[in-house]
Amino acid sequence: MLRLALKAGGNVRVPMKVDYGVRALVDLAQQGSVRPIRTNEIAKRQHIPEPYLDQVLTNLNKFGFIRSRRGPRGGHLLAREASDITLSDVVAALEGRTPPLDCILNADDCVLSGSCTQRDIWSGVEDAIQSVLTATTISELANPQVPVTVIR
Numbered sequence: 001m002l003r004l005a006l007k008a009g010g011n012v013r014v015p016m017k018v019d020y021g022v023r024a025l026v027d028l029a030q031q032g033s034v035r036p037i038r039t040n041e042i043a044k045r046q047h048i049p050e051p052y053l054d055q056v057l058t059n060l061n062k063f064g065f066i067r068s069r070r071g072p073r074g075g076h077l078l079a080r081e082a083s084d085i086t087l088s089d090v091v092a093a094l095e096g097r098t099p100p101l102d103c104i105l106n107a108d109d110c111v112l113s114g115s116c117t118q119r120d121i122w123s124g125v126e127d128a129i130q131s132v133l134t135a136t137t138i139s140e141l142a143n144p145q146v147p148v149t150v151i152r
Contacts, residue, residue, distance in 0.1 A: 015094070016052075017059075018090065018094050021056045021059070021090050022087065022138070023048065024046065024053060025060065025065060025082070027042045028066065028078050029078060029082035029138050029139060029141075030142045036073065037075045038076075039054050039075070039076070041075075059093065059094055065080065067079045078138075082142055083139035084137070085137060086137055087137075088133035101118070101122050104119065107119070
C-alpha cells in the first residue's frame with residue numbers, strides 16, 4: 001500500500017524520494033545500457049541535488065533496480081528491463097507500503113471499524129492508486145510514444 005500525503009483541496013503529494021527515484025530510473029532507461037551513467041549526469045539532466053540523488057541511487061541499487069559501479073568508469077545502469085519495473089515496485093522500495101489509514105490492513109486495530117464510514121472510501125482510493133502504479137512501467141515513462149495508462 002502507498003502512503004501519500006493529501007494536500008488541501010484533495011491533491012495527492014508524491015514523496016520527493018519517490019519522485020527523484022522515478023526520474024533517475026527514467027533517465028537511465030532513456031540513456032540505454034551502452035555505458036554506466038554517472039550520478040552527476042543524471043543530477044544535471046533531472047535537476048536533482050546530487051547528494052540527495054546519490055542516496056536515492058544507493059537505495060535503488062540495494063533493491064535491485066540498478067547496478068552501480070564505483071571508479072573512473074563507474075556509474076549506474078538498470079539491472080532489469082525498464083518494462084519490468086513498475087511504479088508500484090519503486091514506491092514500495094523507496095517508501096514502503098503503508099495504507100492511508102492503519103485500519104485498511106487490519107480493521108481490528110480500530111474500535112470504530114464496525115461503524116466507520118471512511119474505511120471503504122480510503123480503501124477504494126488506495127486500490128485505485130495501486131492499480132495505476134502497478135499498470136505503469138518505467139519503460140512507458142521513458143518512451144513518450146507509448147501512452148501511459150491512466151484510470152479516471
